[in-house]
Amino acid sequence: MSRDQSGDEIMLTVVPGPATACARRRDEITALLRNALVLLDNDGAAAATCLQRAADMLRDLTVDAPPLTGGLVPWQVRRVETYIHDHLAAPIRIRDVAVLVRLSTSYFSRAFRITFGVPFTQYVIHQRMEQARHLMTTTAEPLSHIALTCGLADQAHLTRLFRQTMGVTPAAWRRRAQQEYPDQRPRSRADAAATGEPQAA
Secondary structure: OEEOOOOOEEOOOOOOOHHHHHHHHHHHHHHHHHHHHHHOOOOHHHHHHHHHHHHHHHHHHHHHOOOOOOOOOHHHHHHHHHHHHHOOOOOOOHHHHHHHOOOOHHHHHHHHHHHHOOOHHHHHHHHHHHHHHHHHHHOOOOHHHHHHHOOOOOHHHHHHHHHHHHOOOHHHHHHHHHHHOHHHOOOOHHHHHHHOOOOOO
16 A cells, blocks of 8 residues: 555555466465365365366466476477477377477477477478488388378478478479489389399398
C-alpha cells in the first residue's frame, strides 16, 4: 500500500515474474505432498489424487525449465542428433523430439535454433539430403528408393527438396559425382552379374 500526492492510499499491483511463479508452484506441490501424507491412512483415494496432481505439476515444471545457456544442454544435443539420425526413414515430429528432451514444443523450438543455428525443420531436411547424397554415391539404388529411405514421399519430393538445398536435381548431382569420381561409382547387382563378379549376399 502506498499514497499519492494528495495523501490518498493507492494499491500497487505486483506482477509475479517467472521466479515468483516457480516458487509458488513449488509451494503448491509441497502442500499437495503434505496433504497426501496426512490422508494416506484414512483416505487412500484422496491421497492418490493429491499425489497425481503433484506429479502433474512437477512434470510441468521439469518440461518448461530452461537450460542455463538458453539453448540445449549437451545431453539434449546428443539425444536429438541420435534420434534424428536413427529416424531419417520415418516422419520426424518436433513435438516428439521435444518430449524426448523434456521440453515444451515452443521452448524446444527456440532452444534448438539457438543451439544449431537453423530451425528444426530445416535441420531435418538438411540431414535427409545428406543421407540422400551418401546413398547416391555409395549405392546404385534408384532415386525413388533413396527418397523412401530418406523419409520422403516419393522421387518428386526428393527432387524438389534436393534442388532447394543443393541447387541441382539429384539426378544431375549423381551424374556429376560419377564423372568426377568414376572409380567410386557404385555397382549394382546387375553390373556385378554382367561382369561375372561375385554378388554380395
